[in-house]
Amino acid sequence: MTHGYTTGTGPEPAGAPYGTSFGTPYAADPNAAGTPYAVPQQRTTEPPAGPAAGAAPAPARKPGRDRYLDLLRSIALVRVVVYHLFGWAWLTVLFPSMGVMFALAGSLMARSLKRPALSVIRGRVRRLLPPMWAFAVVVLAMMFANGWNPTEDPDHGDTWGLIGLFNYLVPIGAPPYPWHVGSQSGLLEDTWAVQAAGPLWYLRAYLWFVIASPLLLWLFRKVPWPTLLAPLGLTAIVGTGLVKIPGETGNAVTDFAVYGGCWVLGFAHHEGLLKQIPRYVSVSCAALVMAFGLWWASNHLGPDGWDLNDIPLAQATWSFGFVVILLQYSPSWQELPGRLARWDKLVTLSNNRAVTIYLWHNLLIMATVPIIDLAYKLPFMQSERAVGALDGAYTIWMFALVWPLIGLMVLAVGWVEDLAAKRRPRLWPNGTKRPAGGRPGARAAHRG
Numbered sequence: 164m165t166h167g168y169t170t171g172t173g174p175e176p177a178g179a180p181y182g183t184s185f186g187t188p189y190a191a192d193p194n195a196a197g198t199p200y201a202v203p204q205q206r207t208t209e210p211p212a213g214p215a216a217g218a219a220p221a222p223a224r225k226p227g228r229d230r231y232l233d234l235l236r237s238i239a240l241v242r243v244v245v246y247h248l249f250g251w252a253w254l255t256v257l258f259p260s261m262g263v264m265f266a267l268a269g270s271l272m273a274r275s276l277k278r279p280a281l282s283v284i285r286g287r288v289r290r291l292l293p294p295m296w297a298f299a300v301v302v303l304a305m306m307f308a309n310g311w312n313p314t315e316d317p318d319h320g321d322t323w324g325l326i327g328l329f330n331y332l333v334p335i336g337a338p339p340y341p342w343h344v345g346s347q348s349g350l351l352e353d354t355w356a357v358q359a360a361g362p363l364w365y366l367r368a369y370l371w372f373v374i375a376s377p378l379l380l381w382l383f384r385k386v387p388w389p390t391l392l393a394p395l396g397l398t399a400i401v402g403t404g405l406v407k408i409p410g411e412t413g414n415a416v417t418d419f420a421v422y423g424g425c426w427v428l429g430f431a432h433h434e435g436l437l438k439q440i441p442r443y444v445s446v447s448c449a450a451l452v453m454a455f456g457l458w459w460a461s462n463h464l465g466p467d468g469w470d471l472n473d474i475p476l477a478q479a480t481w482s483f484g485f486v487v488i489l490l491q492y493s494p495s496w497q498e499l500p501g502r503l504a505r506w507d508k509l510v511t512l513s514n515n516r517a518v519t520i521y522l523w524h525n526l527l528i529m530a531t532v533p534i535i536d537l538a539y540k541l542p543f544m545q546s547e548r549a550v551g552a553l554d555g556a557y558t559i560w561m562f563a564l565v566w567p568l569i570g571l572m573v574l575a576v577g578w579v580e581d582l583a584a585k586r587r588p589r590l591w592p593n594g595t596k597r598p599a600g601g602r603p604g605a606r607a608a609h610r611g
Contacts, residue, residue: 230496230510232267234503235489237513239264244524244569248562252470255478256457259471261365262425262482263489268369269429270490272376280377287373292333293583294518295366297576299331299338302359302526309345311356316341334366337411350533359526368418372426383430391431394423395479402475421479425486432490445491449484456480511594512573519577520569527568531561 239260246254275283313324316339330338340360343353372379383390397420400406401413408416431437437445456477465473471481499507513520538544538553553560578588 228497228514229493230499230507231494232270233510233514234496234499234506235263236267236517237506237510240513240517240520243521244528244565245562247525248528248565249558250467252467255471256469256481259478259482259485262422262478262486265368265372265422265425266429266432266486266490268372269376269426270433271429272373272426273380273430273433276377276380284373284377288333288370290580290583291366291370291518294522294576294579295334295363296332297579298522302340302356303328303331305359306341306344306356309349311341311344313339318342330363330367334363334370336367337414338363351529352532355526355529358529361525362521364414364418365521367415368422371415371419372423376426379427380430383427383434387431387434387436391424391427394420394427395483397423398476398479402479417475421475422482424479424483428483428486428490432493437487437490440491442491445487449487449491451484452480452487453484456484508593508595512592515589515592516573516577516580518580519573523572523576524565524569527572528561528565530568531564534564535560 238258242254242258242260245251246260272283272287275286313328316324318339318341324339327336327339330336338360340356342357344356345351345353347353379390398417401408401420402417407413428437456471456479459480460469460471460474460477463474463477467473471478498504499510535553535557539550544550544553574590577592578590581588581592
């Protein structure tokens, strides 16, 4: 959905160390402890024969991160950066990042709720807020430095403008920001605040889901199918104009409905419901739901054409079916296989710094513009041919430059995610292990 700003995907706060998420390790088979439901069981092969009498039992495999889920999260992050940079509407159809991310978060939330609900919610909120505060400090400082006064803003003015600033501390609603701030001739275009604050809507939706999860999971275990399908029905009511809820409250309710089905699909993944359905049944039904989503989108195209963010019911149904297929085929890797292994460190890094990447990427995309504009002042760029060549490749240069800027931001503020998770800060947590022997001083003490 778009609420007057660019939307995309947001990560689940990956505040846990490599090998865990939110302090909760992935199981080698996240569906192994599923709750039985009245659905046909998938056919499985006979288990291999046990060890011969007297043979030592094979050592148990330690639980670790599900690298398939980590890979999906990394793809979602890359997709949203590309989408916000190039604006290609078809990317929302090719890979519905938002639905995928909410499903992954829902699965992990269901696993964590084996512990007391209040402690789980408190832990999730603790990991979410400090990275947001670091971002809010910088963005608010830039807004105030450019002359924004929330009490005089025509969209938020008076006391409500000050009250709304609380959403930069706890994202229970929409934070205020100016639609135009600064000068059009400044380093950043005067709509930069809209783009910078755009990702914050995801944090609001995520927080709502976290708070609602104990009740949602209880309902899912009592009546799984109505709970799973209810968000699609709610989207058909509030996301199509049948019932209109004005303002940001309406936007929040619509977001909750659109992605609620994917969140509950995460429950179904963890509880084992999806694995109990024959694959041909679940994939066939998912394809029908996705086909309906495309049909609905074709008859309700928004200003950006096939951008599903502008078509709530199409987004909900397409994402729902897409996620069903991804989770039904989930291979539950403990290591990335084959050629994917070469991306292991980047996948690890992006998962450990998912919140940082998501929060800052829009602002960093805009920061590439004044940097690239410096190239026009170079001596060899004074010809029309050189200027035309740079103009034609401008977005490509933005794409090339934004990744180093994201890397610098990971180094600059990414460690806040570690502090939020109550662990030792790390500058570049890509899974590289320290060499045996510890610190240089400790090694020197054993020389000679």
